[in-house]
Amino acid sequence: MSIISVRKRDITAVAGLVMLAIAMLGVGILTSQTVKEMQLMRDAEMTALRWAKTFDDRREDTWALFRDRRQTVNANSIGRKTQDVGRIISYELYDRTGQLFYSAGVANWLPAKNVGAMLDSPVTRKHSEAGMPTTRLHRPGTTHDISHYASVAIPFHLADEYLGSVVAFVDQSEQASSLTYSFSIIASATVVLLLISLAAAAYVVISKGRERTTAVARVRYLSDHDELTGLPNRQFFNNKLEELLSETASKNKISVIFIDINRFKEINGAHGHTAGDFVLRGVAERIKSKISGNDFAARLGSNEFAIALTSVQGPKKAAAFASALRDMLNAPYRVDGEEISCTFSMGAALAPSDGEDAASLAHHANLALNRAKTEGPGAFKFFEHGMNVAFQRKREREQDMKNAIERGEFELHFQPQISLETNTICGQEALLRWQHPLHGKISPAYFIPLAEETELIVPIGEWALRCACAEAASWAEPLNVAVNLSPVQFKHGGVASMVRKALNDTGLHPGRLELEITESILIGDPESVVAELDKLRELGVAIAMDDFGTGYSSLSYISSFPFNKIKIDRAFIHAMTRDDALNAIVKCIIAMGHSLDVVVTAEGVETEEQAKMLRDYGCHQMQGFLYGYPMSAEDCAQQIATSVVAKPLKTPRQKSGNAVAA
Numbered sequence: 001m002s003i004i005s006v007r008k009r010d011i012t013a014v015a016g017l018v019m020l021a022i023a024m025l026g027v028g029i030l031t032s033q034t035v036k037e038m039q040l041m042r043d044a045e046m047t048a049l050r051w052a053k054t055f056d057d058r059r060e061d062t063w064a065l066f067r068d069r070r071q072t073v074n075a076n077s078i079g080r081k082t083q084d085v086g087r088i089i090s091y092e093l094y095d096r097t098g099q100l101f102y103s104a105g106v107a108n109w110l111p112a113k114n115v116g117a118m119l120d121s122p123v124t125r126k127h128s129e130a131g132m133p134t135t136r137l138h139r140p141g142t143t144h145d146i147s148h149y150a151s152v153a154i155p156f157h158l159a160d161e162y163l164g165s166v167v168a169f170v171d172q173s174e175q176a177s178s179l180t181y182s183f184s185i186i187a188s189a190t191v192v193l194l195l196i197s198l199a200a201a202a203y204v205v206i207s208k209g210r211e212r213t214t215a216v217a218r219v220r221y222l223s224d225h226d227e228l229t230g231l232p233n234r235q236f237f238n239n240k241l242e243e244l245l246s247e248t249a250s251k252n253k254i255s256v257i258f259i260d261i262n263r264f265k266e267i268n269g270a271h272g273h274t275a276g277d278f279v280l281r282g283v284a285e286r287i288k289s290k291i292s293g294n295d296f297a298a299r300l301g302s303n304e305f306a307i308a309l310t311s312v313q314g315p316k317k318a319a320a321f322a323s324a325l326r327d328m329l330n331a332p333y334r335v336d337g338e339e340i341s342c343t344f345s346m347g348a349a350l351a352p353s354d355g356e357d358a359a360s361l362a363h364h365a366n367l368a369l370n371r372a373k374t375e376g377p378g379a380f381k382f383f384e385h386g387m388n389v390a391f392q393r394k395r396e397r398e399q400d401m402k403n404a405i406e407r408g409e410f411e412l413h414f415q416p417q418i419s420l421e422t423n424t425i426c427g428q429e430a431l432l433r434w435q436h437p438l439h440g441k442i443s444p445a446y447f448i449p450l451a452e453e454t455e456l457i458v459p460i461g462e463w464a465l466r467c468a469c470a471e472a473a474s475w476a477e478p479l480n481v482a483v484n485l486s487p488v489q490f491k492h493g494g495v496a497s498m499v500r501k502a503l504n505d506t507g508l509h510p511g512r513l514e515l516e517i518t519e520s521i522l523i524g525d526p527e528s529v530v531a532e533l534d535k536l537r538e539l540g541v542a543i544a545m546d547d548f549g550t551g552y553s554s555l556s557y558i559s560s561f562p563f564n565k566i567k568i569d570r571a572f573i574h575a576m577t578r579d580d581a582l583n584a585i586v587k588c589i590i591a592m593g594h595s596l597d598v599v600v601t602a603e604g605v606e607t608e609e610q611a612k613m614l615r616d617y618g619c620h621q622m623q624g625f626l627y628g629y630p631m632s633a634e635d636c637a638q639q640i641a642t643s644v645v646a647k648p649l650k651t652p653r654q655k656s657g658n659a660v661a662a
């Protein structure tokens, strides 16, 4: 529905209203005319009948008059007497055949010619036979300033015999003008009322039309724009870019820059969504202030923006523009007295070398942005043709991963966790492995992020959980099993019910299951995640904070949920023997674990020196190549059946090697 068609509809509606008003006015005029005539006829009839009463009173004379048709003194006296009644101008007497035989009245006054013929009409005759008067209105009057008069034919009967009629002419000039006056007042009032109602109706129609037009414009604006920032959205950006590219004049001059706010989720998590919205609006404002003329910008997604520049040509100028823009965007955003700093990644594609249509240009700018993101905060990259190949490869891997689920290419390996108190294996961490038929072993560091990006981690994670529970349930010793959960699984929802089902189906005791989550899980919507974690704890499973120390705000998260275990990230363990500061942090985390009554596990323990230090600091558990590499489910089951006493590996280490020898 276009605005033009809406306006046309309004005009048609108003025109309809005007026509209706005119029709109503016409009907009103006709009705008032008819009412006026009826009033006049009634008045004439009443006046004439009152006057004619004299004839009735002097019946004998009247009969004689009609019978003898003589103009007797009596007749004259009747006439004169009757004229006294008032507005009777003159009267005429007709015999039963309709012949005029007597007339009297105002001198020089002549009734309309056709009045005499009135008695001949079938209606009058019928009325006469029934003894009823017949009235007609006439105008204009001919003389004596009589503008309106009426003729009333009154029949006279003797017994049942019709003798003839008296036709009385009643002056109605005054009545007519007073009725005309009254009706003209009523008509004027009606016209005024009609005009008011018409104006009101037209106002309603027009304002409704305006409201509709505004609503249509608003819907169109919303479909093209992002409400939060007021910038156009992705669809608008693509359409406008396509439009611009189709204009040959600007074909060679377009640079497209995609911009991403780094770690925006963390800004939302740490400062709240209101602050996040404020930053988004601030970024949009700064971008808007940087563009002019034919250039345009858009918000493509939650934290992604795009600019199309016609005024900036060539890679040198585009890079200079991006650098200036980044400096401008990097300046802190002040929210409620607090300063929020952000970093930005940018990717650019230039027309026509990187694409001649909007879709490929946007796709290539996006690839450049993705590459910039991998290079760390603040990076800017131009599209390079190799990126397409990498992207293609990634897509293929994605498809591969879908097939891998069906072909059963995933398997679980298990890595022992050692209790320093008992010097025995107390649990095993389940770690996913992908054995690709062509590419061989693919590292979780590569496929887990891809699985998270595509949400394939949801079915893969469920499979890993069920498989780990089933394996653990079959072990000779009732060791714990630790399973990693992805934030994407929490975002998808139903984690607690998935875990309950896995425990029920495999028969594993909930007390033997440990779920490892990372701090990033609590970013975004911590309340709903904590609610889900509570449900998990109600099931009786333990919750471990994995990779502790690498996240955004570890301590605040530790206090927001009572974790059962903290796993110090291996980066700290790796460097603790060389770096005093990291050593102090590790010591501190272990002390914190003691005071919070939380088990502390050190990850990535590779050397005796690290193990000794951790033991001295009071670390509860260790996990690392020193005690065992991740091994297949069969090797793990066999090792558990043999012994669970923990001993450091002998050098040289074997990747598939047994961790603990009796």
Ligand code: C2E
Pocket (backbone or CB within 6 Å): 415, 430, 431, 432, 443, 444, 445, 448, 457, 461, 464, 483, 484, 485, 486, 516, 546, 547, 570, 603, 604, 605, 606, 623, 624, 625, 626, 630
């Ligand atoms: P993570 O949960 O922190 O697992 C420990 C990682 O450290 C494992 O890497 C393990 O092989 C490695 N590691 C253990 N000891 C040592 C050591 O002494 N030195 C060194 N350098 N590395 C050691 P992996 O198996 O490559 O897994 C990497 C990450 O992938 C895991 O880190 C975990 O975050 C993720 N992951 C693995 N399996 C799953 C899974 O089933 N679901 C989910 N959501 N993530 C998983």
Ligand code: MG
Pocket (backbone or CB within 6 Å): 429, 484, 516, 546
């Ligand atoms: Mg883990």
Ligand code: MG
Pocket (backbone or CB within 6 Å): 546, 547, 567, 569, 570, 603
């Ligand atoms: Mg870890």
